[in-house]
Amino acid sequence: xxxxxxxxxxxxxxxxxxxxxxxxxxxxxxxxxxxxxxxxxxxxxxxxxxxxxxxxxxxxxxxxxxxxxxxxxxxxxxxxxxxxxxxxxxxxxxxxxxxxxxxxxxxxxxxxxxxxxxxxxxxxxxxxxxxxxxxxxxxxxxxxxxxxxxxxxxxxxxxxxxxxxxxxxxxxxxxxxxxxxxxx
Numbered sequence: 739x740x741x742x743x744x745x746x747x748x749x750x751x752x753x754x755x756x757x758x759x760x761x762x763x764x765x766x767x768x769x770x771x772x773x774x775x776x777x778x779x780x781x782x783x784x785x786x787x788x789x790x791x792x793x794x795x796x797x798x799x800x801x802x803x804x805x806x807x808x809x810x811x812x813x814x815x816x817x818x819x820x821x822x823x824x825x826x827x828x829x830x831x832x833x834x835x836x837x838x839x840x841x842x843x844x845x846x847x848x849x850x851x852x853x854x855x856x857x858x859x860x861x862x863x864x865x866x867x868x869x870x871x872x873x874x875x876x877x878x879x880x881x882x883x884x885x886x887x888x889x890x891x892x893x894x895x896x897x898x899x900x901x902x903x904x905x906x907x908x909x910x911x912x913x914x915x916x917x918x919x920x921x922x
Contacts, residue, residue, distance in 0.1 A: 747771045766790050774804050795819065805829065808838075824850055834860040855879055863893030895920075 739761065743750045748770045754761040763785035770779040779797050783790040792814040799807045808826040812819040821843035829836045836858040841850040852872035859866045866886040870879040881904070888898040895918065899910045913922035 747773075772800065774800075776800055776804065776806075792819075794822070820845065821850075823853075836860070852879075863889035 740751055740753045742752075748768065751767045751769075752763060753765045753767075755764040756762075765785070766783040768779075768781045768783075769777055772778040777798055778800075779795065781792065781795040783792045785791075794811060794813050796809050796811040798809045801807045806827055808824065810821070811823045813822045814820075823843065824841045825838060826841070827836075827838045838856045840853045840855070842853045843849075844851050851874075854872065855870040857868045857870070864887060866884065868884040869882045871882055872878075873880045883904070884900075884902045886898075886900045887896055889895060890897055895914060896912050898912070901908045901910070912920055915921050
């Protein structure tokens with residue numbers, strides 16, 4: 739079961755697990771919202787039988803327009819918060835290109851390293867997505883797959899979907915009956 743407490747701009751969710759017929763504390767998630775009602779900070783803790791132990795926290799980042807621009811996350815290790823992961827999100831309305839880059843923290847070298855990248859390009863109802871992994875040796879992005887979806891003029895019926903991978907390609911073509919039901 740989960741018990742939620744709501745404060746002004748924050749909430750606490752305590753999740754309980756049923757152990758041998760008794761409810762015991764398991765996890766605590768604290769969420770703080772910004773002035774626009776967006777989640778701004780999320781802190782996750784686990785119950786060790788005596789007290790809450792912090793495990794991770796995530797700060798969500800927003801632009802002046804209120805749109806998500808990414809996040810930074812930390813893990814709690816050896817009594818201190820340590821960088822873990824970061825995401826940067828950028829959208830260019832003129833090109834319809836939406837790019838999200840995920841980075842992971844290299845504690846040994848104290849630097850952020852590229853991890854993966856998602857790219858989406860929207861053209862009306864049609865859109866194309868692609869995912870890339872960072873090749874550390876070559877220091878470049880390596881495409882893992884892409885997906886293109888093409889819709890009819892109403893933007894409601896998916897006509898064609900292509901899915902390309904590194905080892906081949908698949909193409910799906912959809913068929914509809916007179917009522918508009920997908921039949922193949």
